Amino acid sequence: MLTRVDENFEARLRQVIPEDVIRHADARYLEEPRGRWAGQAGLVLAPTQTEQVAEIIRACAAEDVPVIPYGGGTGLVGGQVAEGEMAPVILSLERMTRIREVHPEENVLVAEAGVILADVQAAAAEVDRLFPLSLAAEGSARIGGNLATNAGGVNVLRYGNARDLCLGLEAVLPDGQIWHGLSRLRKDNAGYDLRNLLIGSEGTLGVITAASLKLAPVPAVKGTAMFVVPTPEAALRLLTLARAQMGEGISAFELMHRQGFDFLAEVLPDVRRPFDTSPDWCVLIELGLARGLNAEAALAELFEHGHGEGITSDAVIAQSQAQRDQFWAVREQMPEANRRIGSVSSHDISVPIGAIPDFIAQGEQVIAALGPFRINCFGHVGDGNLHYNVFPMPGKTRADHMEERDKIKRAVHDLVHRLEGSVSAEHGVGRLKVGDLERYGDPAKLAAMRAIKAALDPKGIMNPGAVLRA
Structure with a gap:
C-alpha cells in the first residue's frame, strides 16, 4: 500500500539530497494544459544529477511513497498530475539541462532529460545538424517527457516518432538502480531492448535522466506549399503522387479542414491565411531536398500533375522563409484556436x-x-x-x-x-485513456504490460494510475 509524504520521510530525505533540490509546490506542478485535473504534492523535488534522482527513488521505494515524474508539464492526457493519489513526490527534471556530448560526425547528441526540445534543436543546429522532432509545445516540452510519451509531431512521415530518434538512455529504475544505457550504437542485439521498453512508458517503469539522440543532415533545399484538394481521398492520392515524384524528400504532409480556418478567423484573426476563401480541404507540404535540386520547381510540377488528375485545384508555393513561416503558423495555431473555441x-x-x-x-x-x-x-x-x-x-x-x-x-x-x-x-495514455486501453486493448498485450509493471515496479510507486489502473 502506498503511503503519503510526511515530516519523517522529508527529514530522512534531507539527509541524502541537497537542500536546494526541494522546491515549493506551486500551481504549475499541479496543473495540466486542458484543466481536467488538479494534482496534489507531498514534495516537489528538482535534482540536478542522476545520482540525486537515484537517491530520491531509493528513498521512495523504501517507504512506498509514490513518484510522479514531471517534464515540461505539456502532456495532454494527465500523465503528469495525480488527482486523488496519496500525496506523492513530484520529481521534476527541470534542472537537468546539460547537453553532455555532441558527435556531429556520428550524428549523435547526448542530452539530459530536462533539456527543452527547442534547445536540443538549437544545439544540433550549432553543428549544422537537424534534430527533427518538432511539435507545437517544443518551446516548453522537455526531451525526457517527449521520450516518455513517444512524442510524434509534424515530421514523423520522414523521420519517425521520438522512439526512432533515440539510440540509448540513462534511467533510474523503480528500485533506485541507475541503468547506464547511453549507447551511441546503431546495432546492438545484446539482450532485451530496455530502451524501447522505457520509451512510451510514461514514467511508470522508471525515470529517464538522459538520452543519446539521432541527428540528421540539414536539408540543403526546403520547399513549402499549400495545395487545395476536394476530399481527403484526393489528399491521399496527392501524397502517393508526391512520394512517386520526390521519394523521401517529403518531410511533412498535413491535412486541414475549412473548419480550422474558420476558427482561426474567429479567434486568431492576426494569423494570415493563404487563401482568400477557405477551402473545404487543403494540405501543407514540406520538402527537404539535397543540394542542386529545386524544391519550388518540384512543387510546381506536383501541382501540374495533380491538377491534371483532378486531385488539386489551387496551390500557393512559398517564395521565402517568411512565407513558409506564415504557412506553418496556420497549422501550428490551430490547436490554440481550438482551445479558445x-x-x-x-x-x-x-x-x-x-x-x-x-x-x-x-x-x-x-x-x-x-x-x-x-x-x-x-x-x-x-x-x-x-x-x-x-x-x-x-x-x-x-x-x-x-x-x-x-x-x-x-x-x-x-x-x-x-x-x-x-x-x-x-x-499517450496517461490517466485520461486508462479505460480506453482496457476497452480496446488486446488482452494478451495488457496481461504482458501488467506483468512487466509488476516485475520492474512491484511496489507500484512509479506514476501510479497512469497507463495501467493502480
Whole structure:
C-alpha cells in the first residue's frame, strides 16, 4: 500500500539530497494544459544529477511513497498530475539541462532529460545538424517527457516518432538502480531492448535522466506549399503522387479542414491565411531536398500533375522563409484556436492511412447522430494521425454539452477501433485513456504490460494510475 509524504520521510530525505533540490509546490506542478485535473504534492523535488534522482527513488521505494515524474508539464492526457493519489513526490527534471556530448560526425547528441526540445534543436543546429522532432509545445516540452510519451509531431512521415530518434538512455529504475544505457550504437542485439521498453512508458517503469539522440543532415533545399484538394481521398492520392515524384524528400504532409480556418478567423484573426476563401480541404507540404535540386520547381510540377488528375485545384508555393513561416503558423495555431473555441471532446487518433477517408466520412455520420456539432479534423495525414475535435455550434459552449462528452468520445473511439486504429496516436495514455486501453486493448498485450509493471515496479510507486489502473 502506498503511503503519503510526511515530516519523517522529508527529514530522512534531507539527509541524502541537497537542500536546494526541494522546491515549493506551486500551481504549475499541479496543473495540466486542458484543466481536467488538479494534482496534489507531498514534495516537489528538482535534482540536478542522476545520482540525486537515484537517491530520491531509493528513498521512495523504501517507504512506498509514490513518484510522479514531471517534464515540461505539456502532456495532454494527465500523465503528469495525480488527482486523488496519496500525496506523492513530484520529481521534476527541470534542472537537468546539460547537453553532455555532441558527435556531429556520428550524428549523435547526448542530452539530459530536462533539456527543452527547442534547445536540443538549437544545439544540433550549432553543428549544422537537424534534430527533427518538432511539435507545437517544443518551446516548453522537455526531451525526457517527449521520450516518455513517444512524442510524434509534424515530421514523423520522414523521420519517425521520438522512439526512432533515440539510440540509448540513462534511467533510474523503480528500485533506485541507475541503468547506464547511453549507447551511441546503431546495432546492438545484446539482450532485451530496455530502451524501447522505457520509451512510451510514461514514467511508470522508471525515470529517464538522459538520452543519446539521432541527428540528421540539414536539408540543403526546403520547399513549402499549400495545395487545395476536394476530399481527403484526393489528399491521399496527392501524397502517393508526391512520394512517386520526390521519394523521401517529403518531410511533412498535413491535412486541414475549412473548419480550422474558420476558427482561426474567429479567434486568431492576426494569423494570415493563404487563401482568400477557405477551402473545404487543403494540405501543407514540406520538402527537404539535397543540394542542386529545386524544391519550388518540384512543387510546381506536383501541382501540374495533380491538377491534371483532378486531385488539386489551387496551390500557393512559398517564395521565402517568411512565407513558409506564415504557412506553418496556420497549422501550428490551430490547436490554440481550438482551445479558445472550447471543444466538447478532443481525440488524438490514428487509423491505417488508406482508411482515413472512411473514418472522416463515417465520423461525420456518427457525430450527426448525436446532435448538431462542428468538427475540426486536421493532422499528420502522412502517418495516419488525425486530431479529431468536436465543438458546440455557434451560440453554445462546451459547458452546454458536458453530458454528451462521454457519448461522443465513445462513438469516435468505437469507430477508430472498427477501422483497426488506435485511440492514442501520439499523446499517450496517461490517466485520461486508462479505460480506453482496457476497452480496446488486446488482452494478451495488457496481461504482458501488467506483468512487466509488476516485475520492474512491484511496489507500484512509479506514476501510479497512469497507463495501467493502480
